[in-house]
Every structure is written in C-alpha cells, then in structure tokens.
Amino acid sequence: MSDQDLRIGLIGAGKMGADHAVRIHERISGARLVAVGDPDVDRARQVADGAAARAEHDPFAVIDASDVDALVIASPGVVHEPLLLAAIERGVPVLCEKPLTPDSKSSLRVVEAEEARGKHLVQVGFMRRFDPEYVELKRMLDAGDLGRALLLHCVHRNASTPPGFTSQMMIFDSVVHEFDTARWLLDQEIAAVSVRWPRSSAAAPEGLIDPQVVTVETTGGVLVDVEIFVNCGFGYQVRCEAVGEHGTALVGADSGPVVHHGGRWGGNVTADFRDRFGTAFDQEFQRWAGAARQGGVDPAAAGAWDGYAAAAACEAGVLAQTTGARTEVELADRPGFYA
Numbered sequence: 001m002s003d004q005d006l007r008i009g010l011i012g013a014g015k016m017g018a019d020h021a022v023r024i025h026e027r028i029s030g031a032r033l034v035a036v037g038d039p040d041v042d043r044a045r046q047v048a049d050g051a052a053a054r055a056e057h058d059p060f061a062v063i064d065a066s067d068v069d070a071l072v073i074a075s076p077g078v079v080h081e082p083l084l085l086a087a088i089e090r091g092v093p094v095l096c097e098k099p100l101t102p103d104s105k106s107s108l109r110v111v112e113a114e115e116a117r118g119k120h121l122v123q124v125g126f127m128r129r130f131d132p133e134y135v136e137l138k139r140m141l142d143a144g145d146l147g148r149a150l151l152l153h154c155v156h157r158n159a160s161t162p163p164g165f166t167s168q169m170m171i172f173d174s175v176v177h178e179f180d181t182a183r184w185l186l187d188q189e190i191a192a193v194s195v196r197w198p199r200s201s202a203a204a205p206e207g208l209i210d211p212q213v214v215t216v217e218t219t220g221g222v223l224v225d226v227e228i229f230v231n232c233g234f235g236y237q238v239r240c241e242a243v244g245e246h247g248t249a250l251v252g253a254d255s256g257p258v259v260h261h262g263g264r265w266g267g268n269v270t271a272d273f274r275d276r277f278g279t280a281f282d283q284e285f286q287r288w289a290g291a292a293r294q295g296g297v298d299p300a301a302a303g304a305w306d307g308y309a310a311a312a313a314c315e316a317g318v319l320a321q322t323t324g325a326r327t328e329v330e331l332a333d334r335p336g337f338y339a
C-alpha cells in the first residue's frame, strides 16, 4: 500500500462487487479499496472487511467521500443512472459494470452529462475487450489478416439463470455483450436486429424463451448471429468465429489441460464469467486504475457512448423479440466529443 495508490469506492457488494473487491485488494497494483456502499449493509460490511475498507449503507456517501478518488459501480443496471450522474458531477473516474443503463434514453442522459462536464470519466465494464483472445482477433481484423469481415458467429451460453431472469434480459443483460463486441471488433454500428427462437429447452424456467437466436446487421454490411442459451446446464461458454474473405478465426474454443483418466479424455468447461473472463477482468481493472490515477479512462475500454450504442441496440432487440419483426436501431448523432 502506498500514498500514491488510487483510492477506490465500490458501489454494490453482490456477486460482481465481491469479485471486484478481491481483484482490487489482491491482484491489481497501485490501487486500494477504501469504501463499499450497498443498501444491504451486511453485504457491504462483509465485502469491505475482506479488503480492510469501510462499509456504507448509502451509496451516495461513497460517491461524496473526500477520500475516494475513483468509483466502481457493480449494482444492478436499473440503478446505474443516478449513481453515474453523481459521479460525473463530482468529476471522479468511474468503471461501471455493464449495462451502462438498461435503456437508451437514460444512457443518452449519461452521455450528455459527461459531454457537458467536458471530460471522459465513464468506462463501461465490457470486459471481453481485454480478453487476450478477443484482443488478438481484433488485431487480425484491423490488420485485414482475414480479408474483409463478412460474418460473425457468436455463442453465449450460461449454465443457469437466477430467479426473475426474463426473456428480455437475455437481450439487455446478456446479448448486450455481443452488441458491444460486434461494434468494437468491426468498428461499425449495429443497424438492425432480428430475434427468432426454437422450442424452449425443458430446463428453461416457466415463461423464459430459451434459447434464442439474435441476428444483427451492421452498418458496414456484416451479418452477426448470436445463439443466446442461458440454461444450457453444463457451464459457461462464450465463442466468436469471424469469417473473412480469406479465412476464419475462432475465439473461445475450449482450451486448458486435456486430461486422460479412467478410460476417458477431456477437459473442463468454465463455470461462469468470473472463471472464463478472470484474466480479462484483471487486465481491465489494472489498466483502468492506471488511467484513473491520471484522472481519466482507458482509451481501449468502452466509454459512455459505447454504453449508449449498446443500449440502443438492446432496445431494438427487445422490440424485435416482442413484434417478431426486423427492427432498425435508432441512434442519436455521435457528438464530436466521442469521435
């Protein structure tokens, strides 16, 4: 610990907040956790105790604290907007877990507040941008190694869903990652979204349409298909195969030790996102802490505009799911501030 450490306030002490607290405390350098805010103060205390930080039941007490240099928001997406607006007003850098907010209007308000403040302060936790394999795929596409990109085939599978997880959440909580990934990998916007589905898995809770297939058309003429299957039962799997004019590249093929034992061979499937993207989260946080010490955000990360664009694509996706129709994405003009 040093006097130069970035002093971080964490908001939200649930599954993700607890994981990020350990990350800050044990794995990244030049930063330490000083406060944890959660209306469930017992949870806040439990997470804070593990990192020698203090607990607050009011998240705004963390945002306003004079010993907090930067914020991590890991509360549910529906409560992000007021927290982000308060952080922007205070002028502190903030790493906000995805989604920026759950709808495009509130996301645009965050974008406008940041632009009015005149400083890039908001980073959105689309951690795939820091996964070594995705970074290599992005490099190949940028360099034109595969020729022009034509298709992305994406697979996004979760073992199971928590209670209350809805068909709409499969778009704005899960496929939001693929919307960001496609925009980032291709340097194109999402133009239109369509959603179809087969019969539901018997493992899907009552009322959940699972799996679904989301088709995305980009402004540059690339077609992206996403299988979202959130009760696949066997583990966490995220894949993306890019098809270019001269070749293909696949990210997320199973890797790790191949074990031969007891007359069988095979390997392990990761259990969840913490497992599969642990390295990406660590890298995301380390780089963000470095940028936040200088008062800003990491240019390699998703910013507020990216969060807004992903929210607009989600909105089109949810509408497409409801109406069954191909739905165009409505996007505001991109301000020069986000060029």
Ligand SMILES: NC(=O)c1ccc[n+]([C@@H]2O[C@H](COP(=O)([O-])OP(=O)(O)OC[C@H]3O[C@@H](n4cnc5c(N)ncnc54)[C@H](O)[C@@H]3O)[C@@H](O)[C@H]2O)c1
Binding pocket: 011, 012, 013, 014, 015, 016, 017, 037, 038, 039, 040, 043, 059, 074, 075, 076, 077, 079, 097, 098, 099, 125, 126, 127, 173, 273
């Ligand atoms: N990047 C990823 O892969 C990934 C994975 C999981 C979750 N997430 C995101 O992380 C965020 C948190 O998800 P989670 O799974 O940890 O949820 P969770 O339900 O486990 O925890 C959320 C916590 O936030 C607290 N909370 C509720 N309202 C709050 C408020 N107004 N201020 C402060 N805290 C509040 C709750 O008491 C709870 O402790 C969500 O935005 C989610 O989408 C991202």
Ligand SMILES: O[C@H]1[C@H](O)[C@@H](O)[C@H](O)[C@@H](O)[C@H]1O
Binding pocket: 098, 158, 173, 174, 175, 177, 230, 273
């Ligand atoms: O909030 C989680 C998280 O974003 C995971 O990365 C994603 O795989 C899940 O589908 C989603 O529910």
